[in-house]
Amino acid sequence: MSPLRPELRLDDRDIAILAVLSREGRIAKTDLAGRVNLSPTPCWERMKRLEKAGLIRGYRAEIDLVGLGPHVQVFVTVELESHRAESFQIFERTIARMDQITGCWAIGGGYDYLMQVVTRDVAAFQSLMDGLLESRAGVRRYFSYIVTKPVKNLPPASALLGDGGG
Structure with a gap:
């Protein structure tokens, strides 16, 4: 992740969006908006801003x-x-x-x-x-x-985003 730019200020909703997406990259945008207490359009605009800033680099599937x-x-x-x-x-x-x-x-x-x-x-x-x-x-x-068995495997961003997951 690139260093946070001074012009990019993250608020609690930005952090919540990042936390949810780090665990559930395929979540429907309307469901994401509901989870972070925003209407869909402002949520989508925030996602696009976070993508453009390089904080969201992509979306992946977790394969078993x-x-x-x-x-x-x-x-x-x-x-x-x-x-x-x-x-x-x-x-x-x-x-x-x-x-x-x-x-x-x-x-x-x-x-x-x-x-x-x-x-x-x-x-x-x-x-x-x-x-x-x-x-x-x-x-x-x-x-x-x-590795004999997986014990814990969270997305690395979970630790920084303080989402309490895990």
């Missing part, structure tokens, strides 16, 4: 991975061989092309990145990681953590 078939979800911490700016750029360009890596964050602390990986099984995960190690991505070492 179990319904798609067998899979494994793995979180991976990655340490690079070198900490030059070019090394970070090469790594980031490399993983951007790998669809199985569904999330990646640069992190502070003992590791350089935290990745989220989804593959059909552990063998496919290991093949992905072997390919990453053989590439010129500059990975020194990695540690993998297989």
Whole structure:
């Protein structure tokens, strides 16, 4: 999310719109208006303003991975061989092309990145990681953590919007 611009002031209804949309992106606009105590036209105008400001970047469906078939979800911490700016750029360009890596964050602390990986099984995960190690991505070492069950998974915006969800 881009930093809040001084000319963009959010009030309680803007925050409520963002909170509802972060959980229910497909909610009907009339239902959204009712939930935030606005009539449909002003609610729609606020949504458009929030989209134009870049606070709403898109709308997505939450897919039940179990319904798609067998899979494994793995979180991976990655340490690079070198900490030059070019090394970070090469790594980031490399993983951007790998669809199985569904999330990646640069992190502070003992590791350089935290990745989220989804593959059909552990063998496919290991093949992905072997390919990453053989590439010129500059990975020194990695540690993998297989998800055994989801416990909580809210949209990240819920924490900032104070919607009390979860």
